[in-house]
Structure formats: structure tokens, C-alpha cells
Amino acid sequence: MSSDGGVQTDAVNSSSGGGDGFTEVDNVIIRFAGDSGDGMQVTGAMFSDNSAFVGHDISTLPDFPAEIRAPAGTLPGVSSFQLNFSSFDIHTPGDQPDVLVALNPAALKVNLRDLKPGGVLILNQDAFKDMDMKKAGYTEDPREDGSLSGYQVFDLPITSVCLAAVENTDLTKKQAMLTKNMFTLGIVCWLFDRPLDLIEKRIEKVFSGRKAALADPNKLALNAGFNFADTIEAFASRYTVGKVDLPPGEYRRMTGNEATAMGFVAASIAIGRPLFYASYPITPASDILHELSKLRHFGVKTAQAEDEIAAAGMAIGAAYGGALGLTGTSGPGVALKSEAIGLAVVAELPMVIANVQRGGPSTGLPTKTEQADLLQAITGRNGECPAIVVAPATPGDCFNMAVEAFRLAVTYMTPVFFLSDGYLANGSEPWLIPDINKIEKTDIPMPSGENGYIPPYSRDPKTQARPWIVPGTAGLEHQIGGLEKENITGKVSYDAENHELMTKLRVSKVDGAVQSIPDLEVHGDEEGDLLVLGWGGTLGAIRHAVDNARAKGYSVSCTHLRYLNPFPGNTAEVLGKFKQVLVPELNLGQLRMLLRAKYLVDIEGLNKVQGQPFKTVEIENKIYEMLEQTVRKVAG
Amino acid sequence: MSSDGGVQTDAVNSSSGGGDGFTEVDNVIIRFAGDSGDGMQVTGAMFSDNSAFVGHDISTLPDFPAEIRAPAGTLPGVSSFQLNFSSFDIHTPGDQPDVLVALNPAALKVNLRDLKPGGVLILNQDAFKDMDMKKAGYTEDPREDGSLSGYQVFDLPITSVCLAAVENTDLTKKQAMLTKNMFTLGIVCWLFDRPLDLIEKRIEKVFSGRKAALADPNKLALNAGFNFADTIEAFASRYTVGKVDLPPGEYRRMTGNEATAMGFVAASIAIGRPLFYASYPITPASDILHELSKLRHFGVKTAQAEDEIAAAGMAIGAAYGGALGLTGTSGPGVALKSEAIGLAVVAELPMVIANVQRGGPSTGLPTKTEQADLLQAITGRNGECPAIVVAPATPGDCFNMAVEAFRLAVTYMTPVFFLSDGYLANGSEPWLIPDINKIEKTDIPMPSGENGYIPPYSRDPKTQARPWIVPGTAGLEHQIGGLEKENITGKVSYDAENHELMTKLRVSKVDGAVQSIPDLEVHGDEEGDLLVLGWGGTLGAIRHAVDNARAKGYSVSCTHLRYLNPFPGNTAEVLGKFKQVLVPELNLGQLRMLLRAKYLVDIEGLNKVQGQPFKTVEIENKIYEMLEQTVRKVAG
Amino acid sequence: MSEVAEYTRKDFAAEQEVRWCPGCGDYSILAQVQRVMPEICAETNQTKENIVFISGIGCSSRFPYYMNTFGFHTIHGRAPTIASGLKLSRPELQVWVVTGDGDALSIGGNHLIHALRRNVDLKILLFNNRIYGLTKGQYSPTSEVGKKTKSSPLGSLERPLNPLHVAIASEATFIARAIATEGTQMRDVLLQAAKHKGSAIIEIFQNCNVFNDAAFDAFAAKKNQTEHTVFLRHGEPVKFGKDNEKGICIRSEHGALEPYVVNVADVDQSSILVHDEQSPNAALAYLLAQMDMPEFPVPLGVFRNIKRPSYDELLDQQVVTAIKDRGAGDLNEHMRSAETWTVS
Amino acid sequence: MSEVAEYTRKDFAAEQEVRWCPGCGDYSILAQVQRVMPEICAETNQTKENIVFISGIGCSSRFPYYMNTFGFHTIHGRAPTIASGLKLSRPELQVWVVTGDGDALSIGGNHLIHALRRNVDLKILLFNNRIYGLTKGQYSPTSEVGKKTKSSPLGSLERPLNPLHVAIASEATFIARAIATEGTQMRDVLLQAAKHKGSAIIEIFQNCNVFNDAAFDAFAAKKNQTEHTVFLRHGEPVKFGKDNEKGICIRSEHGALEPYVVNVADVDQSSILVHDEQSPNAALAYLLAQMDMPEFPVPLGVFRNIKRPSYDELLDQQVVTAIKDRGAGDLNEHMRSAETWTVS
């Protein structure tokens, strides 16, 4: 149904005049939009789960307003959830929705511009009172002034029919109003031929315990919506999407923050050291704290610190004691932690800093996504203060890179940054659940004093790491700190040569980690006209764009950096095989700067700083532009 | 007397066997070394002043131990002060002293390796007791084991003769002991033919008020030292250095931190806004606080904040109110301030952050110098968070660049970093005192509400700066903050396009400052084989090295960046005129990285991270190495 | 507009649409502040353009956007520092700080303490909802032990701070407490705070109906106030109840030092504690601030109000005195204060 | 070495040469700590390798280098956070924090408060010399008003914090004070602090002979101690003077709540204040901490010592209970806690 990149059939357009029965399409992008109080996130999540469950690949993009609930019905109060479900391997939540559900005028106003021409627009008739439209800033009724003429509009009395459906239950008026998201979901289920039983089970789960009384009314509303759609036959077509061909195994839908939390627990199992998480709440990282706080029975200890500095300090203290010391935050919090991270660098302690990046600078756009903290991670401290940096590429990949972060930290005894972002954190995808018993173990020796004294800054010949000697080890008592240390002995040293030695040693530990990280893999041909090189959550959009362009015959490949300091060993080689290199980033060109400085390659950037992920088409257009210029250049 | 670079006569060597009378040399490098309690800093400063006063060019390098006074007589307790005085325009305190005064064995041990072969070594015989030598870690008497054989050693009973000289005064034993630095100074004055009257005046000034009783004994000691040297005729030669040809005018000796403090006061006069300085003490920046705290009668307000974050916050508050909001610190303090600086970037307030860089990372080497906070200044914050960066090149230049920092801050309404370092801060040079009335005024309009409403984020067409509307302006009330702002109106905006616009606007204000900064000037030929490009306190060593190499006929020029973000407009052009570029830095290559990324030029780095400034010879050797390789390459 | 105008409440309402959750206690505080501002301007002889609201981050800290005065929504926990910088460099301004329990006592605890001990002339409104509102419901430093939140699903382990105790230990010169929904009390303490020269801090109990609903109802709900709160008045005996039939006495035997509740009818009138907000000794305020539900009524009103020169005043005086003593600074002269020499 | 060995003072002296200025009060504290450590280990059943000293930055914070135990010299003001992280993840360790008046109360004030209110089982030694030593002599948050230093040449304008008041407002469970040079007192409070389960803070008056010489001499000099200090003992009347001829009483009339000095002979014995370090109510400790020269003797010893579960204990209990209730976590299971589906 989607026509991203133009390679798939634009089903809506081609069949909108069609008759009854089902139209089969490759994928559908649907966006649920309403007021923050309308339960759009829940609706979206349920429909996503269901889509995955019935066999589609999925990718999701929630978008919610700044932190406080704005007054109902206003533009800042609009919350939305976009889902792309498909019969093929997809990478992004999609550029333009095929279907937009808008539960009030504000939701319509904010989201309409994204709806694909000819797309399906489901409105809640009951919410288009004059007052509502005024709140949304409409001076005329958009349903009547022609602005919706390019779409298939279904203007349904959602509130009233739904209220009637739950009339005979014990719900208060307010509770009854809240069921309309399930009513809407019922309509959507009808449209895409989804059986309701699974969703009903989910409703039972959500409304259990003290809220059990709400389960039945919500099921009622769900069925009412389904039946309403079936009865009124308002829709010209219903659609089905085929099943995707995913590798076999057990799947779940996974968001980035959930994957991050579980990945860190997995790291703790793989390394055999307890996890200690200290954090100060901050959007969009708080959920990692919430997730890990539930896991006391894993021996995971969490602490809500008084601020970010304290959280970093606590993580360092835990690392000093032999635990996996983890602290998580977003950009402004990293700024505060930077002095403490310097201490961990000099003390050579394994600590992981998870940064779920958001729109900056300063408080910026707290609920929006951005990739603008890369240079902060790499160079944002006083002195020559290197850190390893890894960045997951998809929501599910957060799991893997969380494990990697700690594997590198304990192997090289140095702080590691884990750079996620708001898009990864809240987005989701189907995730093949790994077997935790099969995750590679990392064996880090914890020296005992039994075989005599070991100097605290002696070096592992391969990694140059110092031994992780923890308090409680009889015979190995020693003192460390933030003043420059003498190599081997760890004593305070003001010696000039030693300082240079140590400065270089700390850098070479980080650079040396290249031996522990995989080479870059190229998607597409190994050489060619253009390489699109990305990092972080842009993977999906880049892949999709490159696949589209390749399908059109362009000589373009892509590759993705999940390790940003050091770069994989074959980076120069890979760059060298392409005539041009494009680095798309949600910043003004930070990775591009690093690559140019290091490899002296004239890299082109595609930069977007709008608090939103890339659309496939944006990257695709840039590819065409670059390749056509070349063609012209060559021709001209 | 110095043979840096080998172009001057090595007077000591050539005349060491000579008879009485004076040997005239071009310059002398002398280092006073002793225990921290021995008053070496005072002695050095007095002799420096005197040298300048009698007409030499000077450059000084104090070097003191970590903050606490270490036990007397130990290696960590050694304090030294090096002075280069000369009859020509010099740029550095010199690489190797011609004369070393070592008042105890520890001072000898720490400093001997630097003394030039054949140099003059003045020791205090009385301080070479067994215990003293043990404290310094000598197992044998260095005066007897041959280790001093390459020098002209004068082992004098300094303590005992000095004590005898002040015997009949009212001094306590402890006070009497403290006069031996003046005795030593007397010896040195004799050696270099300095009249004592000026120094006596200085002694009177230092010991005035409650300490007046100490003035006469110290004068006694000074004269005793002079006479002792004259009497014993221990020295084979006495030396004179000619007067330097400096531009006419009134001069004083100026250290970097003093110049910095005065420069900021000058900025306040030039801009016509009061100066407000908030700081938390930290080595080596504290003296700026101490200096400015004395200037209440200039209307300068200072506040010792509870920490660096508070200091940054106070400076922002002051800037918001229309004062010149200044905060000063060293690297670890900048790390802490980085979140607040981000606020000033988004709020578009003119604030200056002075960073007197020291050895890092973390606590590092607090009393040593380094240039490793450049990337922190440019990229060390969350989000795309640009700042203008300036860096003085000599102690006296701190004055000019302090003025420049505020001129740019108020012109572009954005934070500016002033990057000094420990070497500049504590080093000194003769400084031509400017006439404050002739310093160019910067006229910044402070809007009033009289001509109607002015939106807080409206833009100056030339600079893109927003107006500096301060509280108290009737009719222009508005609200600002760290959330993304809508251009022109300044209202909070979550709009995607506006965020990109503002992000680029903030960067383009900084980039646009190029119109307000001077072009790079090349010292030497405008084009050639090699350009040595430096920044900050390395100017002296680079110039000296380049002059030496040019004198030998090499095709090498140098240029110096005092503006690091943005770079001067002609930077690319200058770089393009040379076959090779060398960037010497006291870090691992931070400016080099920025230049490579921006100009894609394969720049070579000369990097030193030892807490010490460059020696001329280190840069010179690198120049020869690079140019000879080229010669070989061309030949080969 | 330099003479003080007569303002109305509307002059202080910004155009900006107010965006707290419907039902949030912040609305009442806003209304009250807007209402009392004209009176404050009149009594403190201030013009509107000289009023500045500075806040940190949190729901509460959105406050400045809704006031039609100068306003600065800064960063989390740092409002007192920015406000101090402003006030020290512009003493003629009237600077208000708006902060939350997390902003003021978690990340910002240190700045609060230091602003108070310096006695910078700031009016600090601490909106205490005992929760992190903006980040959607984690426990705060004023949340009760055992509180279950997203970040403490098994119950918080941390003992809460009493904001008034912190203020007392910080030597604050004006300390008060009010309930967001009680207009008259709020008016009273706001006005007194504005008139006080020096740091003033007011803890305001504010309901977060989304993440910590009804946290204060046990004493702050209309129906509970008479029995469970006591409004302190300088120089008057501390009494409460429908007919002021109950009172507070102090027991101070052997190491004990504690308040207790009496029936006014049962005791000698003179044994009832008389409130002294001006006592140079803060021990009384400390003791009162300790009183809490259920044994005690929750005290409201002004706990402490003492005279001490403010930092901004003193700093200004140093400037004035320095100029008087040494003459206005002359940089040409100052640059020559070291030894100089002339090259010709 | 896992059973507790018999240690001697020498076991705790590191090889590292001690590098404070000659005459610095830090030497006495070091000597005393090294001397009492064997006793502490014996009484708390600890081995040396389980003892950790964590410090911030300052002269005082060099302390860990001189102790032959595990030691971590961290960053300015943050020692309580690092110590907390260590203690929470390794509750079996005995964690000491060494800090200065600037480190603890200026840059580190917030962390101190929060560590105390959480009751993390840390032993915090606050070396109060009322000056910044390491940075060469600026005034600190405990320096007196009017103090002239490099950063306050015209006199400081800031009112000092009383570290004990801060500790009390932070709900600290063990609060004590000692003079660096008084070995017996130091031994006593150190031992009690070590045995206390929960946060313990000891303010130690320490002379900085270089930048703030003789700051405490008026009461701490040997010759002045009898008349100008009083050592608090739990359950005993608060008396001082050569023959304990003077005592402290409390006046609590109408709003006044203050101590006064009496001649023991002149008053009813029972009116003399009896010290109760275990009072659940901190008001007494607050009042005692207020007593200062010249009207009062400076109180030393233990002000507060109350039982309350420590954070590290409670956190450990949450883990134990969670495992008991839900079984040891199984990640394979946890990953499947959401809806799953199988692709075949």
C-alpha cells in the first residue's frame, strides 16, 4: 500500500474505486492520532503487536507532545503512533501514512500534511464541534472547505456510537469516553481483517487487578467498532497484507529502551558481574530506569540519584567495587556527567554511559529525536580523555550493543558510551528472542592477592587494560584517583614523560579495541559509485532508500557504523572502494567531520535537524541527486 | 649566552676560561630553583622586573609543585622560576638554562638535566647535609660522584654567610633563614652587573606596613650576597647583555592572568557595560578571581560561587540583566559548566567563559600546562551547540583577546570561550601599556520599549544577533528559556522546520563572526615549503624555531590562530600556499583534527603532552625533519 | 512608565495559553500570583518591567511563560544561580524564583542552600507536589518512604527532606508555607515575602492530580483544614480547631524538646506557645516545622522573618565604599600599579 | 585472611610519604585514624581489605593515599556519590569518606545531604579548617562573615553554614564533632561512628596553619578547652569547666527556645540539660549545635545517634524479597514477558 520509493503498487490509488472483498497489498502505513488523553499510544501498541503476531514485519514510530499534558483538544496536545506493517522485510515506520485516524480536529491539523494523496482518513464526527475546531486553530470546518478533497474521508460518529455501546455498563461518563480508542481499534481491525480474540486477550491483561471492571466494557467497545464498520459498509475496500518471511523463531515486539534494559541484564549474565544502574530521570531515557527497577529478582540494583553527577559517581563507585557500573541519561545529563567520566578514564574503570539522545542544544526538544551528541561523547571532556563509543542501529539492536558496551568496557577497563536516541528508544520492531544461554561469555579475571602483589596499573599485554582489583582483595590494597598516575604502580606522578606515556596509553587502549570489534559490512556491492554510510537509528531509512535506488539500477551501497570510536578496522578500505560517500545524519555533520579528519575523504553530508527521523525519500532523493550530478559531470 | 637553535654565540663555552671583566652576550637563561618555602617565585619575579627595567626583553616560566606544600627538601616540594632576558626580541623563556641556582639537593636533582652543558651551577653548600641528600633521593653526594663535571660549579656557603650577615638584626632564626633568597639574588646581580638600588626599592615595597621590620634585613642580605660574590671572586666571568630594541613607550612586566583580568575590565570600558565575574576557585585560574576581586572601585562585581555550575549560572543571569557576564575556570570546571553554556547558546546571551587550561584529563596535573581543552570548547556540549573560541598567544596578548572575547559575545549575542593556559597564565613578558582611552569602543544598542514592541528573537541583518533586551525595559517584557525558540518571536516552538532553522541560525551567527575577526598573518614568506601553524601559548617557541630555521635558509613560515572558531577568512588560502603544514600543539592533535576535517589538508602534527611548554629546539628539529624528508623525497 | 502604575491582575497574565494538565494545582498558584502582583507592586514600589520570574525545569517551572513580566525558564535545578547573578548585577529588579520539589531539592539542593545562606534578595516559590511531574511520575526528595512509583516499584527507600528544615539550616531569613488552593493565605505570605529584604522561601503544597493525586488532602482539603492545619501568626498563641479550642505547648524536660497538643480550656493560657517569627534563634521554627500529621496540625504561614542585610545590598555597598575610599577605578593607573619602565 | 586479624597501627600506614604542610592539622587526624583502626576492625569484625577510604579534592582529600587500605581520591565534592555506589553494590565493605569544608559543603553540599537522608552506611569525616587549603586560601562556606581572603579582599559577605545543622536537616542518624588534636575524643567518636549502622558524619576542627592559622584556638587550644568546650555524653547532664561547675539549661518560654549557661551550684540539679543522643526528635541536637563562642562552650562528642535501617540494607532486602517472591530472575523468561509469536 505504501509507495515509498515508488517500487510498490500504490494499492490505495489503484483500488480505491474497487468493490467489496479484500485488496491485497504489500504493506500499510497507518497513523493513529488524537489527544494525549485519547490513548493513542496504547491503541498503536496493541495494533502493532497484533500485526506482528499475525505474521507481518513491523516498524513503529510514536510521537508525543512535550512532557506536560497540554489542554485537551489543542495542537500541542496531539499524540500519535505510526505503524508500518508489511509482508516484506521493512526498515522504517514509513514516510507517509496510507491511513490516518484523527480523533479530533487538532490531530487532523497536525497530521494531515503527512497523509499520502488519496489516502484513507478516518475522522471522529462527534469531535468536530465549533469549539473543538477553534481550539485546533481552524477558522473553517476543514471537512467543508475542500481541504480534504484529495483523500478518502470517513467521517464517523465514533464517540456517540461508542458511548451507546457501553451505555449499559457501570462506567462513569469519563471512563466511557475513554473506551473510544478501542472502538476505533475495532474499526481498524475490520478494515484489515484482523480477528479480535487476540486483542481481547490483551485487553484482559491490561485491565486486570484493580482495573478488572474495565475489561469487559473495553471489549464491548472493540467489538462495537468492528461491527459498526461491518454494518455501515462505509469503506470501499478492505485490505490484507501477506505474511513476511522472517527467520524462524520466537518473536516479540521490542522497543529500544526495553531492549536496552534487557541487553544490560544480558551483559551482566555474560560477564558474570552484577548490574548496578544509577540514573536521574530524564526524557527519553527514564524508561530504562523504570525497566531495570523492576528487576531486583535479577540481583539488579538501581538507584535514583539526586542528579546526573551523582548518578555517574554512583556508577563509578559500583565499577570500582567490581559491578557493572551503568548510568543512563540524555544529552544535558551527559554534559553534567562529563567531569566524572574523566575520572573513570584516568582511574581506568569500566563504566557504561547510556545516552538516549534528544533534540538539543540545552533543554531543546525533549521528546524529539536527534543524533547530535556524538562529538560530545567522543571529545566532550577536558584533557585528552578518550572513550569507546557504540551505537545501536535499530530498536532490537539496542540489546546487542548494550552487551557490546560492557564487553568492551571490562575488556579495556575504560568508559564506554552507548548512544541510543529517542527514535530508537520509543520505536519498535519484531525481535527474534535470543537464547540467553547462547550469548557469548566474556571472562574477566578478578585478581586475588594469593599469588603475590599485582600493581594496580600493570598492563595486559594484549589489551593494555589494567587489572580490575576490587576492594576486599586482601594483599592488593592500593590507592587510585584523578591525579595523573604512574604507569604500572598507579602512584600519583607529576613526571613529564609519564604523563605523555599515560595519555597515549589511554588513547591506545581505546584505539586498540578495534581488535575486538567486527569489520564494516557493505550492503549491496563491495564497490561502486556511491556509498551511503550511516550510524544509529538511521539504518532503516538508509537501507530502504539504497534498496530502492539499487532496484532502479543505481550503483549505490550502504554500510552502517555501530562502533564509532574506534572505527572498524576496514573503514578506510571500504571508503576507498567508492567514488562518492554520503553520510546522512540527524545533526549538522558530526560523523562526517570525524571521518573527514581521519581519512581525508571529501564526504558529502545529508543533514536533518528537525526532531524527526529521516524519511526514506529524503535519502533516496539525495542519492539520485549525487549520482545524477556525477552522470552529468561525466557526461558534461 | 643561549644557544637555542645554534645561531647565537655560546658565550659560556667560549669564555668560560676567560679572565676578569665582562663578557657581553645576547641573552641569558637563568633558573632559580629551591624548596617551595625558599621564595624562588619572588626572587624570579624581582630579577625579571629588574631585567626588563634595565632594558632587556624578557620571558618567564614559573613552575611550582602540586598545590600543597610538600615536606621541605623533597622532590615534589621543588619550586622554580626561569627567566630569559635578552638584547633581542625573544619569544620564550628558553629551552636550557645557562645558569642554574639550586638551593638544595632536591632542586639540583629535579633541574640539573635541563642545564646547558658547560653552564653555570650555583649551589648552596650548607644545604648538602646527608639528610638533605637522602630526602632528595641521592645515595651519593652529586658534587663528588662526577655527575657535575660538565658544568661550572660554584658551591657556596649561602646559608651560613647570609645568616651571619643578618645576625645583628631582630630577626628570628626562621625569618633570618628566609632572607637567603635575597642573598642569592645579590650574587646573581653581581654576576650580571645589576645595580642594587631598584631591587632595594622593591624590597621596601614588598615589606611595608606590618612587615616593614623585614625590609632592612632583606636589603642587608641582598648587599651581602653581592659583596660576597665580589669578594670571593669565585666566578671566572661576569656577563652583560645589551638592551633590546623595543618600540618606545611605557612598559611593565605582565603575567597572563593579570593581563586577562585587566583585559576584561578594558572590555567593560570599551563596551560600556559593567563587568560581573562569577567563579569557583581552581588552579591555575584562581588568580583571575583574586585580581578582579580587588577592583570593586571599578564597579566590577565578583562572586565566589558554590561550584562551577553556579558560577556559570550567575554569569548567565548577569548577561541576561545586561552586564558582561563572565565566568572563569579550568578544564574540569568547564566540563561542569557545559550544560549551562548550552542554555546561554539557546537563550542567545553574551557570556564569556575563560578556561585557563591545565594538564588533564580529570584532576590531571593541576599546576601544569596543556592545550587539550580545545575540542571541549568547540564540541563539548549536547546538541548542535556552537560557541566562538578565541585564544591569546602570549601573556600580554591575554589583554587583547579578553577584549575581543566580549566584543564578539555582545556583537553576536552568543557565548565565547577564552582559552588561556597555565603557561600563559603564570608566564610573563614586558608589556607595552596601552592607553585605555584609545581602545576601540564597541557600541551595542540596548533597546528601549519606546519605539514599540521588538520581538526578542528578531535579527540584526548583518550579524543575525538578537537584540539584548534586558529586564527593566518597559513594554518589552518577554519570556525566554532553554526549550527551542521560535525565530523572531522567541516563543517555545516544537515545530520541525523552525528547529532546523534555529539550529542553523545559531551556527551561522558563529560562522558569521568571521567578518569581525582579522585575517591570518604569515610570519616569513607568504608561500613556501612549510607552514608552521600554532595557537595559544606556543607562539613564542614556534616563532623562535621558524626564525632559526629561516636563518639557516629553510623555506618555512609560521602563522598563529588567535581565533579558533570561526577560523579567519583566509585560512584555506594561507594553507594552500604551502607544500606542507605542521601544527605543533600541547595535546594529541586537536586543532589538527579540526583543520583536516574542514580543509581536507594532510596536516602533520607535533604533539607534546608533558605538562610543559614546547622547547624551541623540539619544533626546530621537527621542521628540519619534515623539510629534509621533502628534500630527500624530491631528490629520491 | 518609571513611576509606579496602578496595575490590575490582567496586566500580569501573559497571552500564552496555559498548558498544565487540567486540574493541576499549578493553576491556583498562578491565579493567586497574578492576583496579588498589583498589590505587591504598589507596596514595594515596583514597576512591572522590573519584575522577573526565573525558573528551573519541571511542570512548575513553566510558570514564567504565563506571567506577563520578564521571565527566564532556565535549566534543571539552577534557577537560584541565574537569579542570583541577575539580582547581584541588577539590584533594582524584583527577582522571583519558581521551582519544584525535584528542581529545588534534588538536582538543585546545593544552589538553594547557598542562595539562602547568602541572603540574596530572591523570592523563591517552591511548588511541592512530592513527585516528579514533568518526567511523568518518579518519586521526589519530598516523597514519603515506601512510595511506589515508576522508579520505585517496590517502594522508595529514601527518607524525605523537609524543605523548611533545609531552609532553616541554610539560615534563610524568611520562611513560609502555604496551600496552593488557599487564596487568602497565599496572598498573605506572598505579600510578606515580597516586602522582606533578603531571601524568602515559600513552600507551597501543590496537588499533582495526574501522578500524585490527593497527596495533601488529609490536611489541605477544605474539610480537613480546620482540624489539621494551623496558621501561624506573629505574636499570637498557636491555636487551631473550629473554635481555636486546641493549642500547641512545648515540653522541654531532660533532653526532650517537643511540641504537644492541648485543649486550650484545660491549660494555663500562658503555657500556650506564642509564635515569634522574628526570634533570632531558629530553634522554634525548627520545632514547628517538625510538626506533621497525624499527631499535629500542619503549620502554615510565616515561620521565620528576620532582618539581616542582603548579599546584593552588601555587595553594592562594597562598590560604593571602594569608590569612596579609592576613587573611581582608572584603568590607565591600575595598569601602571606594577613597576613600569620607559623605552624611548 | 578472611577471619579478622589482629592489626596494629602500622598495618594502616601506607608507604607513601605524607605531603601536607608541616604543622597541618591533617597529620593529627591521620595519626588518630591509623591508631584507632585496629580497634575498629576488631569491634566491627572487619578485615583491613574491606576498608575503603574515598575522598573528594582538597588537602584533606589526600588522606586515602596515606592509609594502607583501599583508597580512591576522586573529584571535587563527589565523594559521597562514589562511596554510595560502592557501598550499595558491596554492602560488606566498610566505606569511609574524607572531605573538607569546601568539598563537602560548597561544591558537594547536595551529595552530602542526599547521602545522609538516604542513610547510606558511610562514615563521613569532614575536615573543617574554614578555608580552601588546596587552592591556597579562599574563604569557604564555613568561614566567618567579614573574612578577608584572596577572593574576598574587602571581607566575605556570606553567612557560614553550620555543618551540624545541615546534617540535622538532612536527617542524618549519627552526628558528631571533634577537635583534630584531641586524641581521646577522636578515638571515641570514630569508634562510635564505625559501629553505627547508617550514615555517620563527624565534623573535625582542623587547623590550616598556612592559610587560616589558629582559627579554632579560642576554644580548641589546650589551655582554652576546659572553659570553652563541652563534651556531650549520652544520658549525662551537660556540664563543663574545670570542676564541671558550669552547666547548660534550656529556656522555653513564649516562643523563646534557647540554651543558657548556669553555675551548677546555683540551680536545681534536675534543671540541667541531660544529653540524649537517641532522641527521635532532632530539636535538641539542633539547639546544641547552635551553641557557639563566646557565650557558650563549643559542644563536642556525639550529638545524635539513632537507629534507622540503612539504605544499603534495605536495598539488599528488596533483592532478597524479590527473589523469594518471584524466584531468581530468568532472562529467557523475562524476554518473553510480552506477547510473543513464533515464525516457523
Ligand SMILES: Cc1ncc(C[n+]2csc(CCOP(=O)(O)OP(=O)(O)O)c2C)c(N)n1
Ligand atoms: C539536567 C536535567 N536532568 C533531568 C531533567 C529531566 N527533568 C525535568 S523536570 C524533572 C523533575 C521535575 O520534578 P519537580 O522539580 O518536582 O517539578 P514538577 O514537574 O513536579 O513541577 C526532571 C528530572 C532535565 N530536564 N534536565
Ligand SMILES: Cc1ncc(C[n+]2csc(CCOP(=O)(O)OP(=O)(O)O)c2C)c(N)n1
Ligand atoms: C571541579 C573542581 N573545581 C575546583 C577545583 C579546585 N579545588 C580543589 S580543592 C578546592 C577546595 C578545597 O577546600 P576544602 O574542601 O575545604 O579542602 P582543604 O584543602 O581545605 O582541605 C578547590 C576549590 C577542583 N579540583 N575541581
Ligand code: SF4
Ligand atoms: S503532571 Fe502533575 S504537576 Fe505536572 S502539570 Fe500535570 S498535574 Fe500538574
Ligand code: SF4
Ligand atoms: S594548606 Fe593548610 S590544610 Fe592544606 S596542607 Fe597546608 S596547612 Fe594543611
Ligand SMILES: [Mg+2]
Ligand atoms: Mg514536583
Ligand SMILES: [Mg+2]
Ligand atoms: Mg577546607
